[in-house]
Amino acid sequence: MKDAKVRLYVDHPLGDAQSVPLDRDQAHYLFGVMRLAVGAHILLFNGQDGEWRAEVVKAGKRAGELQCVEQTKPLQMPPDLWLIFAPIKKARTDFIVEKAAEMGALRILPVSTEFTNSDRIRQDRLQAHAVEAAEQCGGTYVPEVTELQKLDRLLADWPEDRQLMFCDEAEVGAAKQLAASSTEKWAILIGPEGGFSPKERTRLHAHPQTHVVSLGPRILRADTAVVAAMTVWQQALGDWS
């Protein structure tokens, strides 16, 4: 069997002997950048059908075609964990989406809060970062990145069956660890550089599904806090054990 080193996300069904057309960008990447030719093998996933080994059957400058050979991994869903965060500077927001996808979030939800420093995001760019992260980390699932919404609205429509791990910087140094055993539906909430407003904090504390958590004796930057919180959650309740 030929070594399949390249791993590509495609928005196309995958299955036995399924033919997969390539668009211009994909053809450029595979044949121009990676220098693959007819007969080469690559790995494909589409977020739904697991991972497939596929063979290049047509290679052109602007188009091409692959054919699925065999399934190499079944679809592996992450736990039902949402990551909710307030966007920060562009590069750090990109980092948050990339890390959340790698660490196993089911959905990534940017929210605007009272002290959010950026009230616009490019959802399509962030979604592309999630796809790239899945390509690189061997994931077969791509978390959906939702459009920016107001934290207030999200809390107003909060589903009763979802627990909320509220990482509250006001608890810095407090002995408030995640103490829960329900592995059902969860969300992690990380605030912006400016933290949460007193009003938001009061509202979050009053929420019946809230679990207030401290991430240790130091204040972490929001991007660090995302990775730390996801580590804690995955270790305690997720798919790491």
Ligand code: SAH
């Ligand atoms: N400017 C704020 C800190 C914001 S840190 C201040 O000085 O108080 C950004 C986000 O990371 C916070 O809103 C919180 O969700 C999370 N965070 C950072 N350090 C934390 C800690 N020690 N405990 C809990 N959450 C923390």
